[in-house]
């Protein structure tokens with residue numbers, strides 16, 4: 616990475632509240648990274664409006680326009696690489712990526728997942744945590760690997776589950792913490808403090824625990 620800011624491309628599929636948190640952090644005094652482009656697989660993603668309002672380049676690569684995952688991912692890679700990013704950030708991006716894509720961005724591809732990984736990989740995590748009777752839930756920022764939501768964890772926010780919680784109410788409280796930990800992890804990467812070492816994450820030269828650095832709300 617040169618002396619200039621860490622160039623980040625953000626991939627979205629929906630509302631973009633995590634994108635907004637990254638945009639706001641990138642716009643703040645002393646920010647260590649910039650959001651240079653936002654790419655969505657869905658043309659109606661509200662996150663595209665958030666990016667446009669912030670003067671950030673946007674594009675849509677719709678997975679429905681391709682015959683298979685491989686061709687979609689190659690088109691996505693071509694669009695991403697036009698911006699020559701230092702880091703690619705998945706922020707509510709809802710497509711499973713192929714091994715080819717993951718290899719291409721290995722070590723510079725992050726995701727935020729709405730659970731305390733390794734619990735509840737995949738979808739519908741809030742509902743699953745409630746149905747399991749867990750007393751806590753949360754979110755995890757991790758490096759992306761071929762294994763779905765199985766990459767090395769970087770940072771986790773723990774959110775207590777409250778009596779009467781619904782998946783929607785729980786998701787709201789989890790997202791408040793997502794908007795804290797995602798900018799934090801991206802900043803660590805931009806500062807050159809965070810890297811992926813094999814199947815582990817390393818911060819300031821120290822291997823992080825399996826579930827990442829814990830932040831309790």
Ligand SMILES: Nc1nc2c(c(=O)[nH]1)N[C@@H](CN(C=O)c1ccc(C(=O)N[C@@H](CCC(=O)O)C(=O)O)cc1)CN2
Pocket residue numbers: 705708709710711712713714717726727728729737738759760761762763764765766
């Ligand atoms: N190879 C990887 N790809 C992706 C990862 C990853 O860790 N490795 N993380 C996900 C993000 N994610 C959860 O955090 C996730 C996104 C999407 C899905 C999924 O089942 N997608 C379906 C379509 C669902 C939809 O369109 O609503 C699919 O792709 O068929 C699971 C987990 C991003 N990719």
Ligand SMILES: NCC(=O)N[C@@H]1O[C@H](COP(=O)([O-])[O-])[C@@H](O)[C@H]1O
Pocket residue numbers: 627628629630631632633634662706707708709727728729737738754790793
């Ligand atoms: N498996 C991926 C996944 O479920 N990601 C989740 O989607 C939401 C996106 O919200 P946003 O578009 O408002 O940032 C976030 O809560 C994120 O954890």
